Amino acid sequence: xxxxxVAGIGSTAFGRHSGxxxxxxxxxxxxxxxxxxxxxxxxVGALYLGNFVAGPLVGQEVLAGLVAxxxxxxxxxxxxxxxxxxxxGIAFRHASLAISTGACDVAIAVGVEKMTGAxxxxxxxxxxxxxxxxxxxxxxxxxxxxFGLVWxxxxxxxxxxxxxxxxxxxxxxxxxxxxxLAQMAAHIDDEAILxxxxxxxxxxxxxxxxxxxxxxxxxxxxxEVARACSTPMVEVAASVQTRGSARIAGHPDLCxxxxxxxxxxxxxxxxxxSPSDIDFVELHDCFSIAExxxxxDLGVVPRGQGGIWAREGRTRIGGDVPINPSGGLLAxxxxxxxxxxxxxxxxxxxxRGAHPNQVKDAAIGLTHNLGGTGVACTVNILRRSxx
Amino acid sequence: xxxxFEELQEVTVLACRACGALDPGPRELxxxxxxxxxxxxxxxxxxxxxxxxxxxxxxxxxxxxxxxEVCVVDxxxxxxxTGRLMPDGTRGRGTTEPDNVEPGQRVTLTGQxxxxxxxxxxxxx
Numbered sequence: 102x103x104x105x106x107v108a109g110i111g112s113t114a115f116g117r118h119s120g121x122x123x124x125x126x127x128x129x130x131x132x133x134x135x136x137x138x139x140x141x142x143x144x145v146g147a148l149y150l151g152n153f154v155a156g157p158l159v160g161q162e163v164l165a166g167l168v169a170x171x172x173x174x175x176x177x178x179x180x181x182x183x184x185x186x187x188x189x190g191i192a193f194r195h196a197s198l199a200i201s202t203g204a205c206d207v208a209i210a211v212g213v214e215k216m217t218g219a220x221x222x223x224x225x226x227x228x229x230x231x232x233x234x235x236x237x238x239x240x241x242x243x244x245x246x247x248f249g250l251v252w253x254x255x256x257x258x259x260x261x262x263x264x265x266x267x268x269x270x271x272x273x274x275x276x277x278x279x280x281x282l283a284q285m286a287a288h289i290d291d292e293a294i295l296x297x298x299x300x301x302x303x304x305x306x307x308x309x310x311x312x313x314x315x316x317x318x319x320x321x322x323x324x325e326v327a328r329a330c331s332t333p334m335v336e337v338a339a340s341v342q343t344r345g346s347a348r349i350a351g352h353p354d355l356c357x358x359x360x361x362x363x364x365x366x367x368x369x370x371x372x373x374x375s376p377s378d379i380d381f382v383e384l385h386d387c388f389s390i391a392e393x394x395x396x397x398d399l400g401v402v403p404r405g406q407g408g409i410w411a412r413e414g415r416t417r418i419g420g421d422v423p424i425n426p427s428g429g430l431l432a433x434x435x436x437x438x439x440x441x442x443x444x445x446x447x448x449x450x451x452x453r454g455a456h457p458n459q460v461k462d463a464a465i466g467l468t469h470n471l472g473g474t475g476v477a478c479t480v481n482i483l484r485r486s487x488x
Numbered sequence: 489x490x491x492x493f494e495e496l497q498e499v500t501v502l503a504c505r506a507c508g509a510l511d512p513g514p515r516e517l518x519x520x521x522x523x524x525x526x527x528x529x530x531x532x533x534x535x536x537x538x539x540x541x542x543x544x545x546x547x548x549x550x551x552x553x554x555x556x557e558v559c560v561v562d563x564x565x566x567x568x569x570t571g572r573l574m575p576d577g578t579r580g581r582g583t584t585e586p587d588n589v590e591p592g593q594r595v596t597l598t599g600q601x602x603x604x605x606x607x608x609x610x611x612x613x
Contacts, residue, residue, distance in 0.1 A: 222548040229547050235514050239603045240570045241543060241550040242558045249541025250560060257539075257591040302542040350512060350560055350568040355539055 102201040105337040106327035107483070108320045109138030112446045115315035115434030116284035117217045123159050127213035128171040130316035130439075134209065135172065138320045138330050142172060145320075146205025148179045151192035151212035152438035154227040158219045168211055177205075185231035186387060187472030188212065189317070189441030190342070190479030196321045197340040197481075206323040212442035213316035224312055228437075231473040233347040245309055247349060247474055248388040249301035254355045255390065256303070258405070263303060265408030267291045269389045270307055270431060272417055277428025279458040282443075284434030285311045308389040313434035317442040319449070333453045334486035338465070339371035345475040358471060360478035361398035365469075368480040369400075374465065376400035379482070381451060381460045382422060383444040384469040386429040392416075395469055396424055399480070418460055426451065426458045441470035441479060452485045464488030491602035496533065499597055499605060501567050503529035512569045531565035533597025537589050537609070538562055540573055561595055561607055571605035574598050 111133025113126050121129075127150070135142050150165040161167070165179035182191045189212030196210035216224055225243070232238050255261045270289065277286030289307065297306035327334055345360030346352050353359060369375055382401055386392035393407030401422045402410045410416050416424040427433050427447040430440060448466040450456040456463075465484045472478065502513040506523035510531070517524045540559040543550075550556070557573040573589060589595060589609035598606045 222551075225547050226549075236512070237570055240558050240572055241546055241553070241556060241604070242570065243543055243545070243547055245545070246541050246543045246558055249543075250539040250558070253541060254539040254591050298544075299542075300545050302544075304541070348570075350570045355560065 103203055104324045105197050105200040106322050106324060107335040107337065107449050108140060108322040108327055108330045108332055109134040109136070110319050110446045110449050111137065112282055112317040112443060113315050114282045115313045115436055115443065118215065118314040119218060123155055123161055123213055123215040124164065124167050124171055126215065126314065126316035127164065127168045127211050130318040131168060131172050131209060131211045134318040134320040138322070138332060140207055140320060140322065140326065140330065143175055144207045145174050145177060145209050147177055147196065147199045147208040148174060149192040149195040149208070149210045150179070150181045151188035151210070151441060152181055153183055153185055153188050153214060154230065154437065155215070157227045158223065159215050164213065184477035185472035186385065186435070186437050187441060187470045187477040187479055188438040189443065190470030190481070191477065193319060193442055193445055193481065194340045194342045194479050196319070197337050200321050200323055206326050208321050209318060210321065210442055211316065211318040212439035214436035214438040215314045216312045216436065217314050233474070236348045236350070237474065242349065243301065245304050245388065246301045248390050249304045250349070251355055251394060252303055252390040255394065258356060259408065261393065261408035264291060265412045266308065266389045266393065267294045268411040269386065269392045270294055272411065273386060273425050273429040273431040276418070276426050276458055277432025280428050280433060281457060283428045283432050284313055286428055286432045304388060304390070310387050310430035310435040313436040315434060315436035315439045315443070317439045317446045319442055319445050335449050335452045336484050336486050337481065338374070338484045339368040339482040340479070341367040341371065342477070342479045343367070344477060347474065347476045349474050352475060356394060357398055358394065358475035358478065360475050361395060361469060361471060361480070364478045364480035365399045368482050372482040374482060378465055379422065379467045380463045380465050381426055382424045382467045382469065383427055383429070383447050384424060385471040386425055386431050387435060389431065392424060392429065395471070399467065399469055418458065423460045426456065426460055441468070444468040444470060445481065445483070448483050452483060493599055493601045495599040496597055498530040499533050499563060499569065500528050500530050502526045510565060510567050512567045531563060535561040535563040535595055537591055537593050537595045538568065539591050540589065559607060569605065571607055574606050574608040
């Protein structure tokens with residue numbers, strides 16, 4: 102397998118883009134990534150586009166070809182991939198495979214979603230398409246509900262408290278204040294969190310990420326092309342995709358997502374690294390409790406101690422392992438198909454030493470993107486090429 | 489008209505005639521051995537609560553019901569299954585107070601409304 106490098110990145114702000122079409126968001130991010138790299142757009146050999154619900158929410162499909170057309174790319178294979186909230190991560194992994202296998206020397210991964218134009222019942226119905234509706238949908242379960250189940254079990258088993266989980270919300274909302282792309286950053290205290298509406302006990306409104314529009318893109322290249330680029334060299338040390346149970350009752354343990362555990366193990370093996378080598382993590386905090394469980398599943402925090410580590414500030418910038426210095430999904434937002442690529446964007450900026458919320462001496466970063474009820478997962482490890 | 493509540497003591501699951509694996513279904517084939525020879529089998533509606541949560545913002549299709557509590561139960565027969573906890577009788581449907589059954593406590597099937605299975609915490613615990 103050939104080495105894979107990030108030559109360019111681009112992103113729109115995450116939030117509300119009411120006057121901009123979904124293609125325009127994706128093209129803006131993709132164009133920024135191509136321009137930054139200095140690579141000719143005619144050299145791009147493949148495009149992978151991550152999107153979840155453009156069909157039901159904005160009535161537009163064939164986005165991969167539309168976006169390639171708008172970017173002025175050649176008659177290349179353009180492929181849309183879907184894995185609910187992991188759609189972006191899956192697009193990234195396929196672009197990475199296109200380079201590592203030698204199928205092409207330049208590939209672009211673009212993620213995009215436009216959600217804020219639809220009313221809440223429509224968005225909820227669209228998001229519920231990510232559930233196994235023959236099995237879990239019957240009971241009336243929702244995605245916040247899944248994480249309510251997870252939280253209640255984590256609390257019963259490990260003693261995780263409301264205050265522990267609030268530490269995650271406070272940290273990520275505050276991290277987002279320094280990120281110009283973030284949608285819902287804030288200084289908030291435990292009382293404000295406690296006063297927000299109950300959604301699915303014990304989960305409250307401020308434990309949930311917002312509904313967002315946005316796009317992000319990454320241009321991946323072979324080593325030879327990377328050496329000719331002016332952007333600092335960041336290597337994709339591992340890119341892994343796994344499947345977990347499609348059904349909530351199929352998860353052997355509701356305090357863990359086995360797709361994450363498997364992806365993390367494979368990614369560490371592929372990169373020849375261990376969790377202690379990771380300088381910072383951008384993970385899938387769609388809900389506050391998810392960050393606690395994900396941090397344990399990724400092995401960067403000991404099993405059962407995710408709440409304690411959050412409370413003790415060990416996951417803040419400057420802590421043992423900074424988690425979501427970008428603000429994560431909770432503060433930055435979650436334009437579903439763009440999220441996984443947005444995490445790569447943030448990680449590359451950190452590794453270039455150019456992030457507005459910089460982790461000191463960041464050399465190795467990990468991203469984690471989880472889809473549906475844990476049915477799809479990607480874990481990527483990126484490293485500075487001098488690290 | 490909402491579906492009528494039907495009292496039940498047993499849960500119907502799928503059993504694989506080839507390898508004996510049980511699955512809550514629906515399934516097209518046995519995910520353990522690949523056999524398509526599946527049959528319905530009734531097993532005891534007794535088990536242990538894995539977790540539960542009160543859904544206060546249901547999806548549109550369930551909005552008419554008010555809040556309800558979804559649960560995951562490990563049946564004594566083996567399969568893990570998704571259902572609901574019975575609303576406390578004194579509060580009736582649409583309660584906003586969660587049931588007081590905690591993870592690890594014993595629960596028993598009370599019945600079914602439409603496709604939804606309902607469980608309740610055992611009285612003596």
